[in-house]
Amino acid sequence: MAETVLAARLTGPDRVLRVEETKQGSPATEEVVIDMMYASINPLDTYVLAGQVASDAPVPRTLGVEGVGRRGDDLFVVHGHGVGLSRDGTWSQKAVVPSGSLVRVPEGVDPAQAACAAVCGRTAIRVVYELAGVTPEDRVLVLGATGGVGTAATSLALSSGATVWGQTGDPNKAEAVAEIGAETVIARSPEELIRAVMGLGVTVVLDPLGGSYTAAATQLLAPYGTLVIYGASSSAQTELDVRSFYRRNIRALGYGGVMEGHDEVRSGIGDALRALVEGNMRIPVRDRVSLSALPAVLEPERRRSAIGKTIVDVSLT
Numbered sequence: 001m002a003e004t005v006l007a008a009r010l011t012g013p014d015r016v017l018r019v020e021e022t023k024q025g026s027p028a029t030e031e032v033v034i035d036m037m038y039a040s041i042n043p044l045d046t047y048v049l050a051g052q053v054a055s056d057a058p059v060p061r062t063l064g065v066e067g068v069g070r071r072g073d074d075l076f077v078v079h080g081h082g083v084g085l086s087r088d089g090t091w092s093q094k095a096v097v098p099s100g101s102l103v104r105v106p107e108g109v110d111p112a113q114a115a116c117a118a119v120c121g122r123t124a125i126r127v128v129y130e131l132a133g134v135t136p137e138d139r140v141l142v143l144g145a146t147g148g149v150g151t152a153a154t155s156l157a158l159s160s161g162a163t164v165w166g167q168t169g170d171p172n173k174a175e176a177v178a179e180i181g182a183e184t185v186i187a188r189s190p191e192e193l194i195r196a197v198m199g200l201g202v203t204v205v206l207d208p209l210g211g212s213y214t215a216a217a218t219q220l221l222a223p224y225g226t227l228v229i230y231g232a233s234s235s236a237q238t239e240l241d242v243r244s245f246y247r248r249n250i251r252a253l254g255y256g257g258v259m260e261g262h263d264e265v266r267s268g269i270g271d272a273l274r275a276l277v278e279g280n281m282r283i284p285v286r287d288r289v290s291l292s293a294l295p296a297v298l299e300p301e302r303r304r305s306a307i308g309k310t311i312v313d314v315s316l317t
């Protein structure tokens, strides 16, 4: 008999998120049922909700692109294979997911942080280790350092031995950057950022903000510096003086996790989990909310005031 579970579902045609009881389908071949424990909240979920991503996928459906859950005695990260995009996701007490979307969580990882390993953790690994190749000689500026990826990337860059500055536009969040161990840069605008950082000899900028922050980053980088762009939280558009790149031999690289194939995604999650086990990365989880709180938590103002990660704890009522 079909079981009823509580889930946060995108319902149509007005694309509203409703937390409601839903009938749990039976798993098909190569699918499994996972008892969800924690599910992460990512900007990607808000893009899906707004119809900017996966707008053609069927509705109603459960959202949430990652999380951790139990199957038998084992704990698994759930991510990929369309979970939360083209098919039901993780914002649910139970999830029916493709077996290929599971990666076993090793001993010694905090399950709450594991719930954020697939998106924030993997992105931090890619931008810090693989694209920027941060070394102890680097002087790294992390923009959006109080965010999910920002906090993870800051901790990774610090554990690589680099000197790290973390930017926030909110003085109330400055302490959170210092807690991770980076120097805090409070800059509410690209102009303030240039004033605060110019002359520090930054060799790497990690940029999830885009817009004029990207233009500022090209001015701040030392010769032969690296700019890694992986988001556009501020704006997708800017005006750049392209001479910055060739006159000072600056390189700009982009990262987009949604382009990765299944094997790449799995190995990236594995790398993120390993970095958590080894203590090289931390993903501060500041807030745990119930499924029922999701619509309120996703309000833009509440999202912007968050520090580090907010996750759904499905055991909370």
Ligand SMILES: NC(=O)c1ccc[n+]([C@@H]2O[C@H](COP(=O)([O-])OP(=O)(O)OC[C@H]3O[C@@H](n4cnc5c(N)ncnc54)[C@H](OP(=O)(O)O)[C@@H]3O)[C@@H](O)[C@H]2O)c1
Binding pocket: 042, 043, 044, 119, 120, 123, 143, 144, 145, 146, 147, 148, 149, 150, 167, 168, 169, 170, 173, 208, 209, 230, 231, 232, 233, 234, 235, 255, 256, 257, 258, 303, 304, 305, 308
């Ligand atoms: N390319 C990929 O594969 C990939 C993967 C994951 C995330 N992303 C993107 O990376 C970005 C960060 O993701 P996240 O999970 O870390 O998000 P998050 O936790 O919501 O990040 C919040 C951070 O972004 C800053 N921020 C937000 N809106 C801003 C604005 N309008 N102007 C200036 N700063 C702003 C906040 O600054 P304050 O401290 O000043 O409040 C805070 O530091 C998002 O755009 C996301 O879509 C991309």
